[in-house]
Amino acid sequence: MDDRTAWLADAYPSAYRTAFLILRNRADAEEAVQDAFLRAWRFRDTQRQGAAPNGWLYRVVVNACCSKLRCPARRWETLADHHAFAVVRDRALPPDVLAGDADRARRVVAALDALPESLRIPVILRYYAGLTEQEISLAIGRRPGTVKSRLHEARRRMARDDTVRALVAQGVD
Amino acid sequence: MIDDTVIDEGRLRAALAQVAEAEPVSASAMARLLDALEGAEAEAPALPTHRRLPAGTPARPHRRRVAVAVASIVIVTGSLMAALGGHATATNGGATTLAVGPHGPSSSARSAFGIEAPAGAQTPTTVATPAAGSAAAPAAGSAAAPAAGSAAAPAAGSAAAPAASDAVPSPADSTRVVKNGQVDLVVRHGRVEAVVAEISLLSAAQGGYVSSTSTSLGGGAPSGTVVVEIPEAQFELVVDQVRALGRVEELSTSGRDVTSQYVDLQAQITAAQQAEQRYLTILGQATSIGDILAVQQQIDSIDTQLQQLQGQQQLLDQQTTYGTLSVSVAESSKVVVVAAPSGWSRAWHNAVNGFAAGAEALVSASGLVAFVGLCLLALVAGAWLVWRRARPRVV
Numbered sequence: 001m002d003d004r005t006a007w008l009a010d011a012y013p014s015a016y017r018t019a020f021l022i023l024r025n026r027a028d029a030e031e032a033v034q035d036a037f038l039r040a041w042r043f044r045d046t047q048r049q050g051a052a053p054n055g056w057l058y059r060v061v062v063n064a065c066c067s068k069l070r071c072p073a074r075r076w077e078t079l080a081d082h083h084a085f086a087v088v089r090d091r092a093l094p095p096d097v098l099a100g101d102a103d104r105a106r107r108v109v110a111a112l113d114a115l116p117e118s119l120r121i122p123v124i125l126r127y128y129a130g131l132t133e134q135e136i137s138l139a140i141g142r143r144p145g146t147v148k149s150r151l152h153e154a155r156r157r158m159a160r161d162d163t164v165r166a167l168v169a170q171g172v173d
Numbered sequence: 174m175i176d177d178t179v180i181d182e183g184r185l186r187a188a189l190a191q192v193a194e195a196e197p198v199s200a201s202a203m204a205r206l207l208d209a210l211e212g213a214e215a216e217a218p219a220l221p222t223h224r225r226l227p228a229g230t231p232a233r234p235h236r237r238r239v240a241v242a243v244a245s246i247v248i249v250t251g252s253l254m255a256a257l258g259g260h261a262t263a264t265n266g267g268a269t270t271l272a273v274g275p276h277g278p279s280s281s282a283r284s285a286f287g288i289e290a291p292a293g294a295q296t297p298t299t300v301a302t303p304a305a306g307s308a309a310a311p312a313a314g315s316a317a318a319p320a321a322g323s324a325a326a327p328a329a330g331s332a333a334a335p336a337a338s339d340a341v342p343s344p345a346d347s348t349r350v351v352k353n354g355q356v357d358l359v360v361r362h363g364r365v366e367a368v369v370a371e372i373s374l375l376s377a378a379q380g381g382y383v384s385s386t387s388t389s390l391g392g393g394a395p396s397g398t399v400v401v402e403i404p405e406a407q408f409e410l411v412v413d414q415v416r417a418l419g420r421v422e423e424l425s426t427s428g429r430d431v432t433s434q435y436v437d438l439q440a441q442i443t444a445a446q447q448a449e450q451r452y453l454t455i456l457g458q459a460t461s462i463g464d465i466l467a468v469q470q471q472i473d474s475i476d477t478q479l480q481q482l483q484g485q486q487q488l489l490d491q492q493t494t495y496g497t498l499s500v501s502v503a504e505s506s507k508v509v510v511v512a513a514p515s516g517w518s519r520a521w522h523n524a525v526n527g528f529a530a531g532a533e534a535l536v537s538a539s540g541l542v543a544f545v546g547l548c549l550l551a552l553v554a555g556a557w558l559v560w561r562r563a564r565p566r567v568v
Contacts, residue, residue: 004210012203017193034209041210062567101191108180108188116435118568128189135542151535155179165178 012037013130023063024113026073032064035053039064055135058125062139109151111158117121118153122146192351224431242559249555268542275490322524323363349489352408352496354426359505360419369397369416372408376401376412381495396503415500438486445479 012033019029040060049158086117112120124129125139131153137144360368366388373383381403388397403411412426449472457467514522 004214005207008203008207008210013205014200014498016198017196020196021189021193026196030199033207034202037206038209038213038360042213059567066567101187102186105188105191108185111191112182112189121568123185124189127186128193128379140568142568152179155182155185156177158180158185159178164180 007041008037015057016062018124018129019061019065020021021118021128022062022121023118029065032068033061036061036064046071054129054131055138056133058129058135059139062121063124065121066117106159107164111161111164112154114161115154115157119150119157122150123154126151130158141162200251214232238559238563242556242563245555245559246529247433248550249548249552253545266491340367347432348403349432349493351431351492352405352426354408354412354424354427354496354498355501356412356415356424356498357501357503358415358419359422359503362504364419365395365397365502365504369399369500371418371502372399372401372415372502375411376403376498378406379411380404380408381411394504397499398499398501400497402495403498405494405496408498411498415498420505431493435486435489435493438482438489442479442482445475446484449475449479459483475543 006134015036015096016029017032020026023032029167035055037060040057112123112148117124121140122133122136126133133144136147142150151162199229270343335406358368369386369388373386376383381401384400386397386399389395401411408426412424414425452468452472456465456472459468
């Protein structure tokens with residue numbers, strides 16, 4: 001297995017799923033990740049010394065996703081696919097997950113979807129992709145303090161939803 | 174009250190993982206990507222390190238930002254240069270004006286501080302006095318002046334004409350000159366009235382009389398004007414005496430030679446008198462009423478003409494016998510510093526002048542300074558905005 005294949009096998013699934021969560025559309029996510037990986041591979045030697053490789057890769061991915069989100073031609077498709085995403089989101093949970101957990105997860109992700117992109121993307125990067133605040137800062141081009149406050153704001157807004165709050169409270173208890 | 178309840182991180186992480194992990198990763202998509210990577214590697218190897226393009230940043234918008242930044246800097250710099258050029262031109266114009274200016278400000282400043290330049294240095298004096306015939310002077314002065322009186326001008330009329338003719342020398346041996354003079358005097362505070370009276374006395378003493386006088390003592394600057402008629406021979410003497418009464422601001426005298434005009438008038442009068450004499454002889458020889466009437470008409474006409482000519486001659490006599498001197502007397506508003514100012518005074522005036530000049534320079538330069546400051550502010554603000562916009566932000 002060469003470097004390329006190893007890198008791809010290691011990074012692709014997580015990057016793809018991150019893009020899927022951001023774009024909520026399978027085809028767009030595949031396209032965006034493909035563009036991002038091609039670009040990342042081509043410019044792999046130009047990344048700054050000492051920069052977090054994860055942050056750098058996700059920066060390219062997030063950029064590609066944002067390009068897709070901002071593309072006017074695709075905006076309607078994304079909106080049309082939003083319903084499909086909800087179906088996928090609801091259907092995708094494996095059968096071995098407890099019904100209570102599944103319901104809680106659906107509610108939480110639905111609350112996440114209601115957030116603006118500026119809050120939603122840091123949350124996905126932090127709590128799904130597992131990036132540190134520093135890496136997210138690099139990925140979205142904002143200061144770490146901004147990232148931190150956005151994450152807090154996102155969690156606060158999500159907790160505004162009474163159902164989510166009740167479910168989470170129930171889960172915590 | 175702000176609700177600080179936040180969703181639990183663990184729950185959030187678990188929920189996202191549950192939803193995301195349920196999404197299958199397409200193996201075919203991965204294979205396509207692998208192929209694309211190999212193809213891309215073959216076509217274009219990884220860019221060398223020295224071409225450090227910002228990762229994930231589209232090149233074109235970045236170039237656009239740089240172009241906008243450069244264009245804005247060029248525009249601001251250009252407008253700044255243009256404005257500076259315009260100001261430089263304006264400054265040149267101002268310098269030209271200033272080059273002309275010093276006479277005004279400095280003289281006004283001097284008068285404001287009570288320093289007055291010597292009369293001879295500042296006021297050009299035009300004295301154009303033709304040499305009066307010395308032979309004409311004594312007889313005219315002594316004989317005509319008392320007869321004319323000191324209160325009013327001699328009455329013009331046919332009866333006075335012979336007397337005037339007798340008083341003035343014959344035109345054959347004299348030069349007739351009409352003299353006029355104008356003196357502007359500045360006198361000490363409260364001396365206007367006294368000086369006007371002195372001038373009247375001076376003219377009377379020399380056989381002249383006062384033609385008109387007016388004095389204004391109200392307001393901030395008392396002044397007076399007196400016009401005196403002085404016998405021609407004493408004209409220069411009186412002018413000198415008047416000059417001694419105060420500081421002369423302006424002095425001008427002029428003389429107009431009317432000898433030829435006088436001789437011409439005299440000839441016309443003689444001719445008219447001879448013609449009248451001839452008609453009188455003819456009148457004595459006339460026998461018919463018609464002849465008498467015709468000759469009498471001619472005599473009347475000549476008589477009228479003769480009276481006009483004699484009137485003109487009298488006027489000319491008066492003008493050439495007496496010179497008209499108009500004296501304007503004004504009060505100095507400040508103490509006249511005749512002596513050179515002391516060192517302390519000069520230093521004080523220099524300090525005040527320097528302060529005024531400095532303040533003027535400061536005010537005149539403030540426009541440019543403010544403009545340059547505004548331009549710099551705009552430049553900095555523009556650069557800051559460009560920098561803010563150029564900073565790569567994804568979301």
